[in-house]
Amino acid sequence: MKKVLSGMRPTGKLHLGHYLGVIKNWLQLQEKYDCKFFIADWHALTNKYKETDNLKENIRQMIIDWLSCGIDPQKVTLFIQSGVKEHAELALLFSMITPKSWLELNPSYKDLKFNLYYQYMRDFLAGKQIKIIQTPPPESFDEAFEKASGKQKSKIFEEYLRESFHRAFYNQKGIDFKWLREVLLKFGIQKKIVEEVIKNLEEGDVGKDIDTLGFLAYPVLQAADILIYKADAVPVGEDQLPHIELTREVARRFNNLYDEIFPEPEAILTEASRLPGIDGRKMSKSYNNAIYLSDNRETVDKKVLEMKTDPKRIRRNDPGNPEVCIVFRYHQIFTDQEKVKDIDTKCRKAEIGCVDCKKILAENLNKFLDPIRERRKEIEKDLPKYERVFQEGTEKARAIASETMLEVRKAMKLWEF
Template sequence: MRPSGRVHLGNYLGALANWVKLQDTLDCFYFVADWHALTDDLDTSDVAANAVEMVADWLGAGLDPERSTLFIQSLVPEHAELHLLFSMTTPVAWLERVPTYRERIEQQHLESPSYGLLGYPLLQSADILMYKPRWVPVGIDQAPHVELTREVARRFNHTFGELFPEPEVKLTEIPKVPGTDGRKMSKSYNNTIDLADTAEAIIKKVRPMVTDPARKRRTDPGNPDICPVFDLHKIFTPTVDREACATGCRTAGIGCLDCKDVLLKHMLPPLTAIRERRQKFAEKPAAIVEILHEGSRRARKVAQATMQGVRAAVRLTP
């Protein structure tokens, strides 16, 4: 995950909650993608502080450094070496066809995109294959990146020998998580509910949320199927209360504020628990840094073993 700031509800439900579950049964590696962050912004003044804040969110959400390896990408330089070697066997056309590369060029109106932007999916492949995983947990939008990684492994293995397994996609079911303005929750839209938000802050964000635009008056019936608030009900509210809200909305039996209050009743307890755990870690940033450095040492041992085999297969040095 890139250290772009605090983790919001969309990040948590889209990735982090699943990471927490996976650590119970698998040997997991999760890292701060600080090199990847440079493809968005070359101003690094906030990267280190953002990394600490982000990992505080991870720990608050339930990631356990005793059960998962949490590390910083740039503290494992073997990732860069493997990326370089992969760049020698990977056709440029493979990278140019990655959907997110084309989207970023169009969205940011880039006339001269950097090699880092073109090559970041290949660095991502190095990030993955370094640890020879069986599965990569991703949402459907990231599946093309894992397919590219499989192709990269296949080509490299064909050239230098069977070094890397081809990892399988472990699809994560990602619920629709709207922001407070009804659009996709995103830092760039300034519409997020953050894991670090207090109960008061969450209430202030949820109560003014947009709802069914056709429901202008309390007496107007609404349609929960097109209401962003109801998307959050699907995540937090038990079936009985959720169906009661849906019926009340369609019949104008309840108002939008009543519906939001039901949501907050079920939404606040789990988010408050995360925030309180998070706060305990955030008060000790030096301890978070030590967790990351210890995790980076553990990750590097694995990476060094991988690269020892890669160097032997590539046979560059006498």
Template sequence: MNDLDARIAARPADFRVLTGDRPTGRLHLGHYFGTLANRVRLQRAGVELFVLVADYQVLTDRDVADRLEENVLGLVADHLAVGIDPATATIFTHSAVPALNQLMLPFLSLVTDGELRRNPTVKDEIQASRQTSVSGLMLTYPVHQAADILFCKANLVPVGRDQLPHLEITRTVARRFNERYAPVFPVPEALLSQAPSLLGTDGRKMSKSRGNAIELAATEDETARIITRAKTDADREIVYDPENRPEVSNLVLLAALCQERDPHAVAADIGSGGAAALKKTVIESVNEFLRPVRARRATYAADPEELHRILTEGNAYANTVAAQTLDEVRTAMGMPY
């Protein structure tokens, strides 16, 4: 256990976490093992959790936000299904919290155009969007994320290593505001994900947009079809060797995560059974693991009024927190009128 984990375990009430997702489709197993399970763990440990449904950020790389309400409610249902408790977690949307978004104005004055353009995550997103030019919202995405984190004075942000440059912008904004005006904001720490990265069934990064992911809401038959099409190799002996046999090892890892076992042990059980035996094991493991999650999600999805109620309550609390922070910011900047 590192120092940060030890501090969280010893004094969970000292920490407030901001995390979230863009509502661009249903969440999948990569999300679960990458972030969702950790969110549940932190909440159960006693850490205060804010879960952002980043509906405004859907507009960063597309002109139209299709089926947005459906995707927002689906995202809420996914979180509830994996164990996020809305009685203590605050689940809210960008568009319902005006004071959060208003923080972008003073925050933008604290960073330079060059700092934004050099941000490697922004550069990667721009390249992935395959657009000849990008919107101002895309370019200023890290500052919007700073507003997401700092509006509630979150001091802990779970991230993967690829998201560290975004968080560093937030840390920079917090420090510069505190130095220029008054000490209003904590400088948030990164809680690095220790979760192994899951590839999609085509050997590339698991992604909603690539159609290579196993959604939490997928049926057992859909899951079987997706896994049956997954890339493997010609060697019948199944081993866990991510460097030399990435596709096979990814499937082994997926089964191991679902079984809560060591991937080398799972591979040894399959042995010389080849790709067919491997895929059979993965299908059974995933479907067994997701069965209760799917049942809970179906119950939540069947009650959109309850999902709206949870969002309404979360939005109300987020607005209270954001308004208080904005008042502090305006006072610190000499604008208390």
């Protein structure tokens, strides 16, 4: 049977986006394959090493969330990464054979750095009342910029900034501050503000938290997580594909240098959840726009009432456009298809009001969450019993990891303890 490995960082309570993006897929995988799912607590430290106060509690919440969603310890091995020290040993040995450039070129490392700097820039300018509109960069940026004038300029402002950041990052030069300064001045931003933001970016703390060896090397730890169990497949989103490729390269390199121990795992491509938060932005704890699996009925009702609808539908008798409505996006997932069609038609003809439409959604969300809530209650009554399930799973995982490490030490001709 195919061996599958997957993990999640314990960063807090799980929300509907996590359910649709990860858990739903795990529920299917556990029926078909020999799965191991783990709580990646060491990975949580790679960019949040200062925030350890809640780590244990986050692990507990993750245990409750997984089990209450129906992840079944009878079918899969569930464990906590830091309980299997062999992951760290293998990661260390892999780090000896992994060229630094493989990690520096890793697109998700660069993307994260890019996003941190860019987010800082957005927030800084927004604080100075300089609004940035979020749109994807055009194909031919220079052309668009040359043609832009007046209103258009402000519209493509963000595009230009993003593009200039991107170019700098992807050219391996770091941020081209000279260019960035020119861009900001071109848009008529006061010289004083421009100098301030450039200075902060050049000398400030932005991105410092991920300027660590641990963060740069986390794909090596990930390779160890996967290969120590000789996993055949790993479910990942498209953005994680480079990590799987790196894992395969590490396996190849090890096998060539020492002995054929590791299989090259394949990726099981999973679709990312497209469910937005209640305000239309990406669902995230930091935006305070998420619906959690642990939310009670009243909280769900309240959050659904706050959801953004078609902004042009102001009065009850204005026809609406479901295509631009967040509530409708949720209906498409949580409401049966017949009813979705009905809402679509009635919304366009103003035959249903947004409040009624939201009530239907809230009811369907609650129906979906009720069984999860029920199981949660049961688990919370005897949490130590369920923590033991993870303890046992960790021991089971450790036994397999130890076997692999014996092979590794032998292949590398290390001292065998």
